[in-house]
Amino acid sequence: MNAHTLTEAASVADETGTDSLVQIRGLYKQFNISGDFLDQLKFKGGKIVREQSFVHAINGVNLDIQQGEALCVVGESGCGKSTVARTVMGLITPTAGSISYRGKRIDDLDDKQLLPYRKKMQMIFQNPYASLNPRMTIAQTLEEPVRLHNPGWNAQQVRDKVHEVMFSVGIDPSWGERFAHEFSGGQRQRISIARALAVDPEFIVADEPISALDVSIQAQVLNLLMDAQEKRNLTYLFITHDLSVVEHFGTRVAVMYLGSLCELAPTKALFDRPRHPYTQALLSAIPRLEDDRPPHIKLQGEVPTPVNLPSGCVFHGRCPYANERCKREIPRLIATDDGGQVACHAVEEGRIN
Amino acid sequence: MALLEVRNLEVSFGLRSGAVKALRNINFTLDRGERLGLVGESGAGKSVLGFSILNLIAKPGRITGGEILFEGQNLARMSARELRTIRGNRISMIFQDPMMTLNPVLTIGQQMVECLLAHRKISRENAKTIAIQKLKQVQIPSPETRIDQYPHELSGGMRQRVVIAIGLLMDPDIIIADEPTTALDVTIQAEIMELMVELCERNNVALILITHDLGVVSQVTQKAIVMYAGRVIEQGPTREIINDAQHPYTQGLMNALPQMAIPGQRLNQIRGSMPTLQKIPTGCAFNPRCDYVMDVCKHQLPGYTRSGNCQVACHMVAEMKRDEVSSEEV
Numbered sequence: 001m002n003a004h005t006l007t008e009a010a011s012v013a014d015e016t017g018t019d020s021l022v023q024i025r026g027l028y029k030q031f032n033i034s035g036d037f038l039d040q041l042k043f044k045g046g047k048i049v050r051e052q053s054f055v056h057a058i059n060g061v062n063l064d065i066q067q068g069e070a071l072c073v074v075g076e077s078g079c080g081k082s083t084v085a086r087t088v089m090g091l092i093t094p095t096a097g098s099i100s101y102r103g104k105r106i107d108d109l110d111d112k113q114l115l116p117y118r119k120k121m122q123m124i125f126q127n128p129y130a131s132l133n134p135r136m137t138i139a140q141t142l143e144e145p146v147r148l149h150n151p152g153w154n155a156q157q158v159r160d161k162v163h164e165v166m167f168s169v170g171i172d173p174s175w176g177e178r179f180a181h182e183f184s185g186g187q188r189q190r191i192s193i194a195r196a197l198a199v200d201p202e203f204i205v206a207d208e209p210i211s212a213l214d215v216s217i218q219a220q221v222l223n224l225l226m227d228a229q230e231k232r233n234l235t236y237l238f239i240t241h242d243l244s245v246v247e248h249f250g251t252r253v254a255v256m257y258l259g260s261l262c263e264l265a266p267t268k269a270l271f272d273r274p275r276h277p278y279t280q281a282l283l284s285a286i287p288r289l290e291d292d293r294p295p296h297i298k299l300q301g302e303v304p305t306p307v308n309l310p311s312g313c314v315f316h317g318r319c320p321y322a323n324e325r326c327k328r329e330i331p332r333l334i335a336t337d338d339g340g341q342v343a344c345h346a347v348e349e350g351r352i353n
Numbered sequence: 354m355a356l357l358e359v360r361n362l363e364v365s366f367g368l369r370s371g372a373v374k375a376l377r378n379i380n381f382t383l384d385r386g387e388r389l390g391l392v393g394e395s396g397a398g399k400s401v402l403g404f405s406i407l408n409l410i411a412k413p414g415r416i417t418g419g420e421i422l423f424e425g426q427n428l429a430r431m432s433a434r435e436l437r438t439i440r441g442n443r444i445s446m447i448f449q450d451p452m453m454t455l456n457p458v459l460t461i462g463q464q465m466v467e468c469l470l471a472h473r474k475i476s477r478e479n480a481k482t483i484a485i486q487k488l489k490q491v492q493i494p495s496p497e498t499r500i501d502q503y504p505h506e507l508s509g510g511m512r513q514r515v516v517i518a519i520g521l522l523m524d525p526d527i528i529i530a531d532e533p534t535t536a537l538d539v540t541i542q543a544e545i546m547e548l549m550v551e552l553c554e555r556n557n558v559a560l561i562l563i564t565h566d567l568g569v570v571s572q573v574t575q576k577a578i579v580m581y582a583g584r585v586i587e588q589g590p591t592r593e594i595i596n597d598a599q600h601p602y603t604q605g606l607m608n609a610l611p612q613m614a615i616p617g618q619r620l621n622q623i624r625g626s627m628p629t630l631q632k633i634p635t636g637c638a639f640n641p642r643c644d645y646v647m648d649v650c651k652h653q654l655p656g657y658t659r660s661g662n663c664q665v666a667c668h669m670v671a672e673m674k675r676d677e678v679s680s681e682e683v
Contacts, residue, residue: 076538077509184626214394214627215565219609219620226619241538244568248611248620267616285543287568288612289595296543302508 020064021203021235022088027061027097029083030054033307056306057083059259059314060097062333065203070229070236072250072267074243074282078303080259081239085207088237089123090114101203119149122196126208128188132180138191139176142166142198149199165194168231169224186217190224197228207239222249243286247271255279258306258314261333265340275342277319277352313345321346354425355382356526356559357406362419362429364398364405366630373630375401375414377584383576385526388553388560390574390591392567394606396627397580403529403563407440423527442472445520449532451512454519455504461488461515462500468522487518491548510541514548521552528553531563546573567607571595579603582628582638589663599665602639637668645669 034040034052042051058080065071073081086092088099090106099107106117125131132141142162147153153161163173169190180188189209196204206225210218222245228234240246246253246267253270255263255278263276274280284296299318304310313331316322325345333341334348346352364376376398383389391399404410406421408428421428428439440446448454456464465484466477473480481500488496491514504512513533520528530549534542550573553560562574570577570591578588579600587600598604607613608621625642628634634641640650649668657664658671 076540186626215567215606216394216609216623217626219611219622220624222611223619223622242611243539244611248614248616281540285539286612287539287542287546287566287572289568289571289607289610296540296547298544299540302510 019067021067021102022063022065022237023098023100023103024061024063024065024084024088025098025100027058027063027084027087027099028056028095029058029080029087029092030056030095053307056309057259058087058094059309061256061259061261063254063261063264065235065237066252068233068235069251070238070249071252071254072238072240072246073254073256074240074246075256076241076282076303078258078306079256080306081241081256082207083259084256085123085205085237085239089121089205090117091123115149119199120201121203121205122199122201124189124192124196124204124206124209127212128185128192129180129212131192132188134180137177137179138166138171138183141180141191142176142195145195146198161198165198166191168197168228169194170220184217185213186220189213189217189221193221193224193228197232200232201234203235203237205237205239208241209238210245211240211242218245225249243283255282258303258309260314261343262315263340263342263344264333265336265338265342269336269338269340273338275336275340275347275352276315276344277321277346278315313343319346321352323351355422356385356387356424357383358420358422359406360420360422362402362405362421363417364401364410364414365417367413367415368631370631372417374417374633375583375630376405379419379585381578381585381588383527383559383561386553386557386559387576388550388562388574390570390577391561391563391580392565392570392577392606393580394565394627396582396629398583399563399580400531401583402580403446403531403561406529406561407444407446408436409440409446438472441468441525442523443525444527444529445523445525447513447516447520447528447530447533449535451509451516451536452504454516455512457504460501460503461507465500465519465522468519472523483522484518487521488515490521490552491515491518493518509537510545513537513541513545517545517549517552521556521558524556525558527559527561529561529563532565533562534569535564535566542569549573567595567610568612579606582633583630584638584666585664586639586666587663589661593661593663597661599660599663599670600639600667601643601645601669605642637666647672 031054032052033055040050040052042049061084073084075081087094094107098105101117139162143158146158146161166173171187171190171194210221213221238250250267253265253267254261257278263279274283281297281299301318304317310317312328313326316326331343331345333343336342359379359381362376362379365372365374379402391402393399405416416429462481462484466480469480469483485496485500488499493499493511493514534545546569564570574591577591577594578585581602587594587603594603598607605623609623611620614620623642628638636652637650637655640646647668655666655668657666658674660670
């Protein structure tokens with residue numbers, strides 16, 4: 001099954017152009033959860049057998065990230081959205097598939113070869129309490145990447161650069177001698193953003209950057225990310241579970257379920273007319289301020305475990321429109337008339353619109 | 354008589370650096386079957402308020418003034434023994450993280466039965482029957498087998514359903530839910546919230562919902578209290594507050610939501626952040642962040658002004674109301 005989908009992915013790669021900034025092709029990631037060798041031995045039917053089990057975190061994802069866009073990946077816990085982010089950044093090696101940056105494959109490079117790409121690709125993490133080193137001052141935290149990526153710079157140049165980014169994220173440069181614990185959550189996240197911006201990247205992966213913050217602070221940080229995008233012509237891969245943020249921030253949205261992409265569409269098209277039954281359910285669940293919204297679509301059951309993936313469409317067990325074909329056959333992404341793509345047999349067959 | 358009436362409640366934390374007031378002059382009432390939302394950002398005091406209703410404030414915190422009248426009895430002055438007949442029995446509490454609430458080494462059934470036996474003189478079998486019935490009420494499939502499982506065998510959504518079932522065990526009059534769905538995914542959140550509303554309506558249980566999510570408050574509650582730096586700054590019917598917020602902070606919170614902005618445009622942010630309790634600004638605590646700040650805001654604590662069916666603690670709103678009244682007189 002894997003080999004089949006992989007060749008399919010390769011053919012998709014040929015069809016689309018190579019002008020996108022980041023290309024993800026046929027991405028698979030499995031995590032081995034069977035423990036060490038002795039843990040894997042089981043006694044079955046009078047014989048000792050070795051059994052391994054895997055979490056199938058990503059199952060054949062193809063994504064193109066266009067220059068200058070903010071591509072949002074949404075989905076519920078365990079859908080693989082963070083794994084996609086980390087794989088793109090090279091923090092996790094994919095089990096199969098490839099990741100290319102400006103047409104050059106980067107997932108098989110060693111650390112040294114990767115260094116120039118690390119300068120262009122930066123990451124912002126969810127929890128600013130955990131992602132800043134508590135024993136370093138803010139100035140040290142920010143100077144480190146600048147010095148690493150610009151070995152020719154003198155101390156004054158490094159300092160100027162750090163002042164500039166601190167100023168641009170609204171942190172007073174004179175606070176450089178303070179430690180992370182002296183700042184509030186919102187300020188810390190600004191510092192994390194400053195650290196990412198300090199090396200003048202082109203592409204930023206942000207994994208739930210505002211989820212740990214209060215509403216009024218979320219707005220400040222989101223505005224900051226939008227300002228940075230405008231001024232520096234950044235491209236974002238934005239991972240979030242908060243759909244109202246996506247609606248506001250994203251140019252395109254990728255909806256993931258159980259390691260697969262079920263819908264990919266321009267933000268407005270997706271919110272105006274969600275096609276995939278899962279997207280419809282997800283959108284209907286957003287708590288809105290308005291009183292007169294339609295009731296939310298209830299799904300049957302719960303998200304199945306990614307250890308034993310369902311056959312066919314991974315969503316079939318909870319889908320109100322599932323039929324025999326959905327249980328058998330994995331749906332492929334097909335183009336919709338409003339510029340999106342959706343992986344659903346029911347949409348393809350015209351059973352739902 | 355209201356089911357619950359909180360009058361001039363004050364809670365302080367005695368720190369080495371001196372006493373810090375976490376709640377100041379809190380007043381509200383809750384009727385039987387009513388759903389009330391407590392909204393605010395971290396540090397506003399909404400959880401402290403939720404805890405102090407059951408007198409669960411841990412040292413160095415304590416209730417330093419005011420009354421919490423539950424059916425006329427003052428919970429703030431009750432002994433620990435008397436409180437035990439109220440806690441978990443007449444008023445129960447649901448917390449944010451179900452994994453922290455549930456005991457990992459006891460089965461769900463053991464935890465539920467234990468709670469029932471603590472409050473009622475019934476047999477173990479009877480207790481188990483009630484427990485199964487409650488699990489059924491929160492729509493847990495095959496409760497007869499689930500009851501012998503341990504918390505780790507359930508998903509996050511199922512665990513929170515179990516916690517709700519435990520909250521409902523004694524058929525309480527009030528449930529206090531502190532961010533009950535914050536740790537859950539949106540689809541699960543929507544299901545759990547719907548379930549809670551349905552259960553409260555069916556059993557005529559009053560709900561105090563503590564949350565930072567205005568969307569959830571709007572969907573679930575009839576009445577809302579907005580808190581800032583330990584004080585109620587606006588309270589009234591939820592629809593009135595959502596549709597026509599009077600206090601600049603409530604307006605700011607609402608406008609900061611991405612769904613209130615035009616896609617692609619900047620969000621309306623509130624500048625600065627919530628003050629810590631040690632450094633609450635004099636006058637109106639919100640004045641350094643307020644766009645409409647006047648001189649009086651900086652040194653005088655605003656009282657409550659009636660606006661529609663809401664009460665608002667804001668000098669500007671008070672002034673506008675005075676102007677309205679005087680123009681009517683002319």
